[in-house]
Amino acid sequence: MNALRLTAEQHRVIVGHCLDGLPDEACGLLLGPLEFGVPTGLVSTVRPCRNADASARTYTVEPRDMLQAMRAAEASGTEIIGVWHSHTHTTAYPSETDVRQAVDPQWCYPIVSLRDGDAVMRAYRIVDGEIHEVPIDLVR
Amino acid sequence: MAVAVKLPTVLRSHADGQASVSVEGATIGDVFADLVGRFPGLRANLLADDGGLHKFVNVYVNDDDIRYLDQLETKLADGDEITILPAVAGGA
Numbered sequence: 001m002n003a004l005r006l007t008a009e010q011h012r013v014i015v016g017h018c019l020d021g022l023p024d025e026a027c028g029l030l031l032g033p034l035e036f037g038v039p040t041g042l043v044s045t046v047r048p049c050r051n052a053d054a055s056a057r058t059y060t061v062e063p064r065d066m067l068q069a070m071r072a073a074e075a076s077g078t079e080i081i082g083v084w085h086s087h088t089h090t091t092a093y094p095s096e097t098d099v100r101q102a103v104d105p106q107w108c109y110p111i112v113s114l115r116d117g118d119a120v121m122r123a124y125r126i127v128d129g130e131i132h133e134v135p136i137d138l139v140r
Numbered sequence: 141m142a143v144a145v146k147l148p149t150v151l152r153s154h155a156d157g158q159a160s161v162s163v164e165g166a167t168i169g170d171v172f173a174d175l176v177g178r179f180p181g182l183r184a185n186l187l188a189d190d191g192g193l194h195k196f197v198n199v200y201v202n203d204d205d206i207r208y209l210d211q212l213e214t215k216l217a218d219g220d221e222i223t224i225l226p227a228v229a230g231g232a
Contacts, residue, residue: 058231090232098230104150
C-alpha cells in the first residue's frame with residue numbers, strides 16, 4: 001500500500017469515534033479490497049469497535065466486534081486491512097506495545113493523537129518490528 | 141464430521157493461501173490437530189507450548205467464544221463454522 005485512502009466522511013467517523021471514547025482509547029477496523037493478496041489502500045468501510053480494555057492506555061478490539069467485521073468483510077468481498085486506535089496522552093506514533101502486538105505486516109495502523117486538543121491522524125505499517133509511515137490521502 | 145474453519149489473512153500464508161479450510165473433527169482439539177497436521181506452520185500461531193490455546197488467538201464456534209465453552213474440548217456438530225481471529229491490541 002503506497003497510501004491509505006480515506007474519504008472525508010471516513011476520516012470524520014474515525015476521529016469522532018476517538019473523541020467519543022475519551023477518556024479511554026478508542027479503536028476500530030478498516031475493511032477494503034486486496035489486489036494480489038495485498039491491501040490497495042482503498043477503504044470500503046470503517047467499523048468503530050469497542051475497546052475491551054476500557055483503558056486510557058491500552059486497547060483490545062472486542063473479539064465479538066472482530067468476528068462481525070470478518071463476516072462483513074467476507075460478505076462484501078473485502079478483507080480487514082487495518083486497525084485504528086487513539087492515543088490520548090501521546091503523539092500519533094506507534095508505542096512499543098503497538099509494535100510488539102502488531103498482528104499483520106500487511107495491515108495499516110492509523111493512530112489518532114488527541115493529546116493536544118485537535119486530533120492528529122497518521123498511519124503506519126509495522127513489519128518485523130519496523131515502523132513505516134503510510135501517507136493518508138483524503139479522497140472524494 | 142466436516143466443519144469449516146475460517147482463517148484470518150495473516151494465517152492464510154501458512155495454509156496455501158486458503159481463507160476457509162474444511163477439516164475433520166468432533167472437538168476443537170481434534171480440528172486443530174487435523175489442521176496443524178496438514179499445515180504445520182499454523183501450530184505456533186494457534187497453540188501455546190503447553191498445548192493449550194495461544195493467548196493471542198480467539199476461536200469462535202458459530203457465535204460463541206470457546207473460552208466460554210469447553211476450550212479445546214468444545215464439541216462440534218456437523219456444519220459448525222469455526223472462525224479463528226487474531227487478538228488485536230496495543231496502546232500507548
